Amino acid sequence: MISAERHAALSAWAFLSPALLLIVVFFFLPVLAALLLSFTDFDIYALGDLNRLRFVGFANYLQLLQSPLFWTALGNTFYFVVVGGPLSVAVSLGAALLVNSRLTRFPGLFRTAFFLPVVTTLVAVAMVWRYLYHPRYGLLNYGLSSLGLEPIDWLGDPVWAMPAIILMAVWKNFGFNMIIFIAGLQNIPPQLYEAARIDGASAWRQFRYITLPLLGPTFLFVALMTMIGYFQVFAEPYVMTQGGPANRTVSVVLLMYEEGFRWWNIGYASAAAFVLFALILAVTLLQLKWRRRSALDPGSR
Amino acid sequence: MTSLYRVLFILLLVLGFSACDSADPRATQVEFWAMGQEGEQVRALLPEFERRYPTIRVRVQQIPWSAAHEKLLTAYAGDAMPDAFQLGNTWIPEFVALRAIEPLNDRLRAWPQPALGDYFPGILATNRLNDQIYALPWYVDTRLFFYRSDLLAAAGFVKPPTTWEDWLKALQALKGAADAGRYAILLPINEWQLPVILALQRGATLLRDHYQYADFQNPLFREAFSAYLGLFEQGLAAPVSNTQMANLYQEFAKGTFAVYVSGPWNIGEFTKRLPAELQPHWTTAPLPTLAQVAPISQTEGLAVQEVGASLAGGASLALSRTSPRQEAAWKLLEFLAEPAQQARFYQLTGDLPARQSAWDDPALADNRYAQAFRRQLQNVHATPPIPEWERIANRIAYYAELAVRREMTADAALAALDRDVDRMLEKRRWLLARGVMP
Numbered sequence A: 001m002i003s004a005e006r007h008a009a010l011s012a013w014a015f016l017s018p019a020l021l022l023i024v025v026f027f028f029l030p031v032l033a034a035l036l037l038s039f040t041d042f043d044i045y046a047l048g049d050l051n052r053l054r055f056v057g058f059a060n061y062l063q064l065l066q067s068p069l070f071w072t073a074l075g076n077t078f079y080f081v082v083v084g085g086p087l088s089v090a091v092s093l094g095a096a097l098l099v100n101s102r103l104t105r106f107p108g109l110f111r112t113a114f115f116l117p118v119v120t121t122l123v124a125v126a127m128v129w130r131y132l133y134h135p136r137y138g139l140l141n142y143g144l145s146s147l148g149l150e151p152i153d154w155l156g157d158p159v160w161a162m163p164a165i166i167l168m169a170v171w172k173n174f175g176f177n178m179i180i181f182i183a184g185l186q187n188i189p190p191q192l193y194e195a196a197r198i199d200g201a202s203a204w205r206q207f208r209y210i211t212l213p214l215l216g217p218t219f220l221f222v223a224l225m226t227m228i229g230y231f232q233v234f235a236e237p238y239v240m241t242q243g244g245p246a247n248r249t250v251s252v253v254l255l256m257y258e259e260g261f262r263w264w265n266i267g268y269a270s271a272a273a274f275v276l277f278a279l280i281l282a283v284t285l286l287q288l289k290w291r292r293r294s295a296l297d298p299g300s301r
Numbered sequence B: 001m002t003s004l005y006r007v008l009f010i011l012l013l014v015l016g017f018s019a020c021d022s023a024d025p026r027a028t029q030v031e032f033w034a035m036g037q038e039g040e041q042v043r044a045l046l047p048e049f050e051r052r053y054p055t056i057r058v059r060v061q062q063i064p065w066s067a068a069h070e071k072l073l074t075a076y077a078g079d080a081m082p083d084a085f086q087l088g089n090t091w092i093p094e095f096v097a098l099r100a101i102e103p104l105n106d107r108l109r110a111w112p113q114p115a116l117g118d119y120f121p122g123i124l125a126t127n128r129l130n131d132q133i134y135a136l137p138w139y140v141d142t143r144l145f146f147y148r149s150d151l152l153a154a155a156g157f158v159k160p161p162t163t164w165e166d167w168l169k170a171l172q173a174l175k176g177a178a179d180a181g182r183y184a185i186l187l188p189i190n191e192w193q194l195p196v197i198l199a200l201q202r203g204a205t206l207l208r209d210h211y212q213y214a215d216f217q218n219p220l221f222r223e224a225f226s227a228y229l230g231l232f233e234q235g236l237a238a239p240v241s242n243t244q245m246a247n248l249y250q251e252f253a254k255g256t257f258a259v260y261v262s263g264p265w266n267i268g269e270f271t272k273r274l275p276a277e278l279q280p281h282w283t284t285a286p287l288p289t290l291a292q293v294a295p296i297s298q299t300e301g302l303a304v305q306e307v308g309a310s311l312a313g314g315a316s317l318a319l320s321r322t323s324p325r326q327e328a329a330w331k332l333l334e335f336l337a338e339p340a341q342q343a344r345f346y347q348l349t350g351d352l353p354a355r356q357s358a359w360d361d362p363a364l365a366d367n368r369y370a371q372a373f374r375r376q377l378q379n380v381h382a383t384p385p386i387p388e389w390e391r392i393a394n395r396i397a398y399y400a401e402l403a404v405r406r407e408m409t410a411d412a413a414l415a416a417l418d419r420d421v422d423r424m425l426e427k428r429r430w431l432l433a434r435g436v437m438p
Helices: A004-037 A044-048 A059-066 A068-100 A107-119 A122-132 A139-146 A161-186 A190-198 A203-214 A216-231 A235-240 A252-262 A266-296 B002-019 B036-052 B065-077 B089-097 B113-117 B121-126 B149-154 B164-177 B193-201 B219-233 B248-254 B265-273 B276-281 B326-337 B339-349 B356-360 B368-379 B389-404 B410-424 B426-434
Strands: B028-035 B056-063 B084-088 B136-141 B144-148 B259-262 B282-285 B313-319
Touching: A004 A266, A044 B065, A044 B089, A059 A266, A068 A107, A068 A161, A068 A216, A068 A252, A107 A161, A122 A139, A122 A161, A122 A235, A161 A216, A161 A235, A190 A203, A203 A216, A216 A266, A235 A252, A252 A266, B028 B036, B028 B065, B028 B326, B036 B056, B036 B326, B036 B339, B056 B065, B056 B326, B065 B084, B065 B089, B084 B089, B084 B326, B089 B121, B089 B313, B089 B389, B121 B136, B121 B313, B121 B368, B136 B326, B136 B339, B144 B149, B144 B368, B149 B164, B149 B276, B193 B219, B193 B389, B219 B389, B219 B410, B248 B265, B259 B265, B265 B368, B276 B282, B282 B368, B313 B326, B326 B339, B339 B356, B356 B368, B389 B410, B410 B426
Parallel strands: B028 B056, B028 B084
Antiparallel strands: B084 B313, B136 B313, B144 B259, B144 B282
């Protein structure tokens, strides 16, 4: 006889096993394989004949760290995360506050309108933005010239290409975070605002001392997800600039894709993937730690 | 999890389709992969083939060009190669290194002697490695000038020049006649083709010691590279990338640039997309020669002397080495290589035939844009026949862009290019040293 507890555990495993099996087969095994591959020089020659495969230890990682292109890509990715991430969070919070405001008429309409870019195909969006950014006929430069400013070659100028991509990415993505912020805002009990108004708190003070602290968990979630997503930036530069001009928009994932699927340097590309993974993990842990500390010690804020 | 259901659903679909896919049990079913519009149009040739060989049935799988290379590699890795397939000529060394292609020499011995000579020699050379022919050229591709004949005439050049010296004068005159914001020639800054063409015209080999080391600091390549950079320094070309050209055809129609280096696919595009009133005012011309170099005289024909070298490109047809249906697939390749089928294929697709006798077909002989290609194809060179080439070409484009943007001097760019390419060839050197190369 099996005990009831054991029985329950067994049936739990039985119910979980299909899902676990799938995760193991389609996630953990490939990740493990990629880790092993990152210590080899697996390439087109090795694909043809495994005798041409060499175990190279950490050579891929060393080569990666010595490659100027990797550091350029890493710098570009940080640029995208550091500028685009906070901008995206700020814009989505602003939009959420506006949509959620009692003064706004037709909030449903605005919510849908702001969310539309999120569900639109990125390639279609990128094509339209390429026209907006066109140096001669683009709407943006038309606006600049009517202000009497010099036209900017948005996607062709090494200085402007990344800001242009960030602008598009923020526009494309802020709707998603906005929805989450709206949900967070609607969870804040209205009595708190009533009490604050009775105490004579200004709108800014209400925002600073009620909205922001109570949005804390939402904020953390949004910030983390945005950061993780932005570290993996790929499609925007892939479609709009292919990494150019002069590699100013190559991201780490784009570099990985090019190395892996264009040049079939699977070993090297796997190494890049694990470096990016380690980086995202480190930054996430740091952010969580910082959050936990500031949550324990509210005075430090 | 939805994506998993999608996968299962597709699996079921595939199983379902393969179950009902049993037409004639005695017929040999040849699986043939072709890309883009070729994959679509080649079907029109097949009824004739199947009439001639009633026991062979061809199943064409159309693959988009953008995914073709990846799909073929994946098919190879998954042991699911088609019996016959189209591939870009520059991919051949890679698939040879993979040992994915069946060498054709034994089968070609049965061909009548002049048949192989009917191919453009520079094109056939791209398919030959270590004295083996690995694929049959299907259609060809090379680069030459597309230009606005009206603008060139207005600048004082009624006939297109034939030497670089005269072309530079013409470009200067075009630049002088144009207003601000216009320039003479469009050279997308992120392309490797023109620097390489200029180097090949000067006899540079790009790589040395059996393609084991880079050779870009060689004086010949260096000279070609500065000639290329000179086009930008003199303001004849603008430093723009091809992703920046929102609409190339509109710009060409407006005269933003008067000359463009491009390939045969643009004959159709220019004919289709340029406004009707501009149609009489554009045409094609072979690349110019370097005046000081003695003309190449090994091939027949008068026109040869006046044409500067260009790149040998295009697509070919190959047999899978592991296919159990090679005989039937070979019949298909032979059929598609017949001059009559090549001419018909040109009419269907606009792709230029690889066999010279197919060019006598009236449809092609009467195409005034195509004639420049015929002359150009007499002098085309293959790029180094190694799997690493596309990657090397990509690095050339990268450093050329940096040099054009003056973020690097020409010397520093070439030194860096040599260093990068030497590193890419490390595996090749190791394989050659161990003798595990095919």
